[in-house]
């Protein structure tokens with residue numbers, strides 16, 4: 001039998017993947033052993049050996065989130081899948097969901113919550129700022145939400161949101177706290193249990209340094225109780241935590257097939273979590289902070305300013321840098337890319353106004369900070385005619 005369409009010509013050639021230094025907003029470069037783990041032989045999704053690896057991953061995620069929560073696992077999907085899973089399990093139609101918007105991630109959470117039929121309320125801050133405790137409390141009093149969403153690391157603006165104390169406020173006002181740590185976990189201190197965070201998710205491809213495709217997530221007891229008390233079914237079968245919790249061995253029932261786990265991605269995630277566990281969270285937090293400080297010092301020598309004027313509001317993992325007048329941001333990132341170094345532009349409200357430099361996981365080293373500073377300086381020099389830089 002003849003086919004209607006011929007095989008695509010492009011697939012007759014070998015795949016070509018250049019090696020680049022990924023100093024943008026993610027993914028970051030993965031360690032060799034993490035990449036190697038992804039090429040180990042496949043196992044079936046319920047084979048004993050694979051189930052053991054899932055158990056290791058679960059413990060690694062508990063450590064990374066600093067939690068003893070049983071309902072802790074990796075969603076098969078990227079950070080957005082973690083966000084969607086958190087929201088669709090928690091939200092029932094007309095639940096009031098309060099979303100902190102100081103960049104694109106609050107906007108996306110509000111969009112997703114809206115699609116779940118929530119009554120979405122927002123508190124907003126200009127790009128480069130975070131929410132103060134008094135503002136959060138006032139909004140909790142005003143809106144009486146069932147759920148509060150905050151991004152610990154707002155990667156579109158390079159801002160960190162203090163989370164300590166917010167969980168206690170949420171408990172006081174009968175609200176669940178949901179935190180996005182996609183751009184912060186491993187680079188900023190985070191204590192799920194100590195800070196009374198009810199749900200948290202992250203992504204594999206930033207500080208954890210695994211390939212994109214898995215999203216660690218954890219639900220605390222109050223979140224589990226809200227899911228158990230639902231009057232309506234969870235809108236998504238794929239993200240249903242009752243099914244996923246069973247598949248990940250979080251209940252007392254035998255594990256059942258729900259979906260075929262991305263086997264190779266789970267291997268890679270295990271090895272990335274092992275790297276973090278071996279380094280120790282405190283060391284990882286310090287390393288990221290020191291590299292961020294080195295970057296900020298280097299930027300000052302180039303007369304470049306971070307977007308966040310308050311040093312305490314600056315995220316360790318991703319620094320947003322204001323594009324100076326007279327400089328075309330795009331030519332700079334294009335020039336950097338020609339040197340095989342990725343520097344990201346802005347996103348959403350910051351598009352065209354900033355560059356974003358990520359120092360995440362394997363890329364948070366003095367040597368890589370110096371490299372990205374040199375590339376940035378050279379790229380700005382080659383892209384501008386205006387004498388904007390002292391050192392350039």
Ligand SMILES: Cc1ncc(COP(=O)(O)O)c(C=O)c1O
Pocket residue numbers: 025026078079080081083105151153154155156180181182183203212
């Ligand atoms: C804070 C934050 N949340 C969510 C996401 C979405 O993650 P992904 O692109 O892996 O879906 C990102 C990605 O950059 C992020 O920085």
